[in-house]
Amino acid sequence: MRISDLDGAGAGTAGASADGRPANPLLRCSLEDLRKRTSMKWRAYPPDVLPLWVAEMDVPVAEPVADAVREALALGDTGYPAGTVYADALDDFAARRWGWRIPADRTAIVPDVMLGIVEVLRLVTDPGDAVVVNSPVYTPFYQFVSHMDRRVIEAPLTAEGRLDHATLDTAFAQATSSGRRAAFLLCSPHNPTGTVHTAEELAGAAALANAHGVRVVADEIHAPVVLPGATHVPFLTVPGAERAFSLLSASKAWNLAGLKAALAVAGPEAAVDLATMPEEVSHGPSHVGILAHAAALRHATGWLDSLLDGLDENRRLLSRLLEEHLPEVRYRPQEGTILSWLDCRALGLGDDPAAVFLERGRVALNSGPSFGTGGAGHVRLNLAASPEVLEEAVRRMASAA
Numbered sequence: 569m570r571i572s573d574l575d576g577a578g579a580g581t582a583g584a585s586a587d588g589r590p591a592n593p594l595l596r597c598s599l600e601d602l603r604k605r606t607s608m609k610w611r612a613y614p615p616d617v618l619p620l621w622v623a624e625m626d627v628p629v630a631e632p633v634a635d636a637v638r639e640a641l642a643l644g645d646t647g648y649p650a651g652t653v654y655a656d657a658l659d660d661f662a663a664r665r666w667g668w669r670i671p672a673d674r675t676a677i678v679p680d681v682m683l684g685i686v687e688v689l690r691l692v693t694d695p696g697d698a699v700v701v702n703s704p705v706y707t708p709f710y711q712f713v714s715h716m717d718r719r720v721i722e723a724p725l726t727a728e729g730r731l732d733h734a735t736l737d738t739a740f741a742q743a744t745s746s747g748r749r750a751a752f753l754l755c756s757p758h759n760p761t762g763t764v765h766t767a768e769e770l771a772g773a774a775a776l777a778n779a780h781g782v783r784v785v786a787d788e789i790h791a792p793v794v795l796p797g798a799t800h801v802p803f804l805t806v807p808g809a810e811r812a813f814s815l816l817s818a819s820k821a822w823n824l825a826g827l828k829a830a831l832a833v834a835g836p837e838a839a840v841d842l843a844t845m846p847e848e849v850s851h852g853p854s855h856v857g858i859l860a861h862a863a864a865l866r867h868a869t870g871w872l873d874s875l876l877d878g879l880d881e882n883r884r885l886l887s888r889l890l891e892e893h894l895p896e897v898r899y900r901p902q903e904g905t906i907l908s909w910l911d912c913r914a915l916g917l918g919d920d921p922a923a924v925f926l927e928r929g930r931v932a933l934n935s936g937p938s939f940g941t942g943g944a945g946h947v948r949l950n951l952a953a954s955p956e957v958l959e960e961a962v963r964r965m966a967s968a969a
Contacts, residue, residue, distance in 0.1 A: 574599045574956055589870045592878035593627035594954055602626055607826065612932070618961050619932045623759075623906060625823040625952035630871040633822060636863035640856050649677060649829075649855040657862035658816060658831055661869070665792070668802045674839045676832045679852030680825075681789045681815045682708050684832045685753065686716055687849050688813045691841045692783040693718055693751050698743035700752045700782065702731065704909075704939035704946070706759045709787075713753070722941050729761040729900065729909075731769045733776060740780035752777050754786045756803060757794060760909045760939055760948040762902020764798040767806055774808030783838075784812035789830075790905040792821035792872060795880050798903035810837040818861035820906070821872055823952075827857035875952075879906060882951045885958060893966035906952040912936075913945035915969045922947045929968030931961045 603615060609624040629637075640646060655672040662668040678684030689699065695717040701709050703722040713720050723739035726732050736752075743750035754773065757764045765773075777784050786803035794800045804814050817830035830853065834842035864872075883901040886908060890897050898911035912921040922935040925947065936946030951958070 574960060589874045590630075591874065592881075593630075593871065593875050594625075594878040594882065594952060596628050597626050597954070599954075599957065613926075617926065617930045617932050618957060618964065620950045620953060620957070620961050621932045621934045621948070623820060623950060623952075624825065625875075625906060625950075626954060626957070627823055627875065627952065630822055630864060630868035632863045632867035632871070633824070633860050636859050637827075637856060640859050645855070645859070647855055648851065649853055649858050653862045654829060654831055654858045657865040661792075661865040662802065664869075666800060666802050666805070668805050670833055674834045674836070674842065676834075676842055676845050677850050677853050677858065678815070678830050678832050679849070680819065680828050681787055681817050681830045682712055683852060684815045684830050684849075685785055685787060686712055687845055688785050688815070688832055688842075689713070689716065689718065689751055689753070691844060692785070692813075693749050697748050698750045700736070700739045700743055700750065701940070702755065702758065703941040704760060704936065704943040705755050706787070707934075707938045707940075709753055709755070710940060718751075724941050725758070725761065725763070729758065729763040731765055731773055733769075733772045736773055736776050737780075740776055740782050743782060744780050750780070750782045752782050752784045754784055754803060756786050756788050757790045757800065757904030759790060759905055760907050760934070760943075760946075761900075762905045762907055762909060764794055764800060764903035767801045770801055770803055771806040771808060774803070774806055774812065778808050778811070784809065786812060786814045788814050788816050789820050791816060792818070793876070793879070793906060794904040795876060795883065795902070800904065804833060804835050810835045813838055813842070818864040821875075822861075822864040822868060824857070824860055824864065827854055827860045829853040829857035829861045879951055882953075882955065882958060883908065885955055886949075886951060886962070889959060889962040893962050894969060896969075902951075906950060908949040908951050910947050910949055911945065912947055912969075917945075917969065919944040921945065921969075925965050925968050927968075929964035931964045931968070 652672040655675040659670040698719045699713045723735045814833045896914035917924045922933040934948035936943035
């Protein structure tokens with residue numbers, strides 16, 4: 569199939585489902601309209617390439633978010649951020665979704681999750697200190713940590729994509745062996761594997777971190793995107809997480825990366841550390857972004873639920889497509905995130921099958937080796953597209969293999 573044959577596919581009406589929720593957002597955008605976008609996903613590759621790589625979704629903006637942005641522009645409310653509107657909205661969302669209350673006085677607005685992580689790591693580590701990560705893991709973990717002159721120590725996930733407490737224990741011991749400070753940068757839900765860590769797994773990690781004097785910084789940017797059958801457990805709610813931090817944002821769940829804003833949240837015993845974050849860090853997030861994120865958290869949860877239903881349908885579709893066209897590829901349907909982690913080693917395409925799929929099939933995926941140990945022979949596929957695009961992508965991948 570030519571990519572032009574997909575133009576118009578996926579475009580639907582703005583109606584609601586039978587239960588009154590908005591229609592599946594993944595069915596609302598035609599490929600023709602998507603190719604008019606100027607963001608990274610749609611400009612990094614030529615137009616004959618199907619882009620299923622970076623974590624942007626092929627969805628329209630949720631109407632409550634669009635309304636909030638339009639109102640801000642109509643008022644000229646485009647200045648500097650102030651107040652706790654974001655923290656209050658996140659507190660409301662977290663209470664309803666996870667039974668977790670977030671006091672505004674234990675939060676700080678930051679430009680985005682990764683820059684917030686950097687600022688928190690500056691509070692609890694020094695140049696030359698170690699930061700433990702669970703490989704394979706989000707590529708910027710390596711880039712940002714190394715750029716700020718910290719050492720990365722890997723504690724690989726198990727073959728099933730789970731946290732391994734024995735491996736963590738060894739990594740924490742190595743990180744603190746010289747008497748230096750150390751941190752554990754936790755990805756929860758995990759990117760790229762889509763693993764949603766259990767309360768038991770998280771509590772065990774917290775106990776080990778405390779035993780070794782390691783500070784935990786949890787990247788929970790994908791927390792709202794947990795699919796049926798799994799439940800997100802906020803790290804700061806588990807026993808032993810009192811000295812930890814969490815970074816959260818509405819950007820992934822509502823596709824708002826272009827409207828920069830995030831929150832750093834401190835455990836009760838870490839609030840004193842968060843209070844020392846330089847005031848200028850709060851200048852980084854966009855005021856309009858904060859208004860948009862707050863609107864998403866308060867008023868666009870129905871849109872989110874429709875998205876989660878659509879992602880659930882897509883992960884089942886992907887399983888069927890792979891079984892039909894690429895049965896050698898191993899896929900454990902993700903519990904959370906919009907990202908699918910595919911083990912392509914049996915195809916014999918080398919360490920970087922994404923390069924082969926791009927060159928021969930004109931499908932852009934993320935390269936497995938960039939995620940660290942455990943990534944060779946794998947690719948990351950962005951599931952947040954229309955079923956028609958997914959079907960065409962897998963057919964192309966099969967022809968390339």
